[in-house]
Amino acid sequence: MANNAKHPQITLLLTRPQRGSDAFWRALPVSLRDQLTPIISPLVRIDPIANDLPDINSAIFTSANGPILGPNGNNRIAYCVGAQTTQAARNAGWDARHLGNTADQLVDQIIELAPSGPLTHLCGTHTRGDVAPRLGMAGIETTQIAIYDQALQPLSDQAIAALGRENPVILPLFSPRTARQFKKQLNEGVTLHLIALSPAVAHEILGKNTKPVHICAEPTRKAMIEAVQNVAASIPLG
Numbered sequence: 627m628a629n630n631a632k633h634p635q636i637t638l639l640l641t642r643p644q645r646g647s648d649a650f651w652r653a654l655p656v657s658l659r660d661q662l663t664p665i666i667s668p669l670v671r672i673d674p675i676a677n678d679l680p681d682i683n684s685a686i687f688t689s690a691n692g693p694i695l696g697p698n699g700n701n702r703i704a705y706c707v708g709a710q711t712t713q714a715a716r717n718a719g720w721d722a723r724h725l726g727n728t729a730d731q732l733v734d735q736i737i738e739l740a741p742s743g744p745l746t747h748l749c750g751t752h753t754r755g756d757v758a759p760r761l762g763m764a765g766i767e768t769t770q771i772a773i774y775d776q777a778l779q780p781l782s783d784q785a786i787a788a789l790g791r792e793n794p795v796i797l798p799l800f801s802p803r804t805a806r807q808f809k810k811q812l813n814e815g816v817t818l819h820l821i822a823l824s825p826a827v828a829h830e831i832l833g834k835n836t837k838p839v840h841i842c843a844e845p846t847r848k849a850m851i852e853a854v855q856n857v858a859a860s861i862p863l864g
Contacts, residue, residue, distance in 0.1 A: 635863050637788045637795045638662040638854070641669040641804055643776075646690070649710070650798075654851060661858055662796070667785035669807045673775045675751075686736075686747040686757060686768070688729060690714035693722075695774050696748045705745070707732045710847060727845050728824075729755025737764045744769065751775045752803060778807050789816050794861045798850055799823065805830035819861065821853045 640647035647666045651659070674695050684703040687693050690711045693704065699720030706712040706722050707729060715722035725735040733755070736745070744767040747758045751772045758770035781789075788795055789812075796819045799805045805827050812818075820839045822828035828839045840857060842849040 634661055634663045635793050636662050636858055636861060637791075637793055638664050639785055639788065639795050639797045640664060640666045641781075641785075641797070641808060642800055643668050643670050643672045643691075645672070645694075646800075650847065650850070653847060654854065658851075658855055658858065665782075665785050665788050667782040669779055669781070669804050671777045671779050672750075673777055675773055675775055677771070677773070679748075679771065679773075680746075680769075682746045682748075683743040684741060684745050685715075685720065686732070686745055686749075687711050687715050687720075687722075688732065688747070688749055688753065688755065688757060691750060691774055692748045693718040693720060703741070705732060705736055705741075708846065729757055733757055733760050733764075736761060736766065741766065743767075746771060748773050754802070776803070778803075781808070781811050786811075789813075789818075794819060794863075796821065796854060796857055796861075798854060799827050799831060800850070802826050802830045819857050821850065821857060823850060 640650060642650065647668060651664050672691055679697060686705050688707045693715040699715065699718050701719060701721050704715045704720035704722045705725050706715050708727050709724060712722045712724040725732045745761065747768060747770040749770060749772060758768040761768040798821045800823045809831055820831060822831065822839050822841050824845045825841055828841050832839060840853055842853050
């Protein structure tokens with residue numbers, strides 16, 4: 627029997643690091659994946675940094691890369707941003723506490739908890755929110771240690787080709803740094819359906835396309851999935 631199914635006309639361009647892009651694609655409902663052709667073109671590559679870590683009392687993780695690349699938790703406490711980071715920390719043996727979805731929420735809740743003993747923020751070389759300095763100013767001893775680097779990468783040839791076609795492209799952007807890297811490589815004439823995880827992400831990409839930027843209701847994977855669903859449903863297809 628001939629296969630008369632149409633190839634999806636909407637491209638979903640994923641620019642997070644490979645592990646994160648794969649996980650986001652798998653998290654989409656099957657009915658939504660059936661509408662999309664994924665192209666994964668990481669604009670950031672995660673490179674582990676080898677170093678001798680000091681004894682850690684309690685950790686802070688603001689990205690899932692921290693617990694994935696860091697030491698085993700051995701049931702020590704970890705304060706985390708976001709559900710995915712919290713789960714990654716639990717998977718790595720930490721007694722992980724989900725303290726909000728932004729660095730600001732994390733800092734406020736740690737200050738409210740007033741934990742005893744020093745904290746260690748295990749993070750990348752590029753981080754936002756000044757978590758360790760702000761906690762230090764609040765009287766909570768906190769050390770920041772980079773255990774991985776986030777090396778910028780160009781768009782792949784496949785991604786560039788997709789942006790040159792007439793088929794609609796949905797682009798979820800999860801961080802200001804990724805948005806800045808994408809903006810450098812985007813021609814003014816390209817029209818995209820852009821989704822920003824937060825206003826800070828949207829600020830970095832505004833002005834490079836003819837369509838407005840959709841901003842997620844909250845900076846979570848769930849909100850981004852809902853946004854992709856809504857944008858895909860709004861695109862008229864021939």
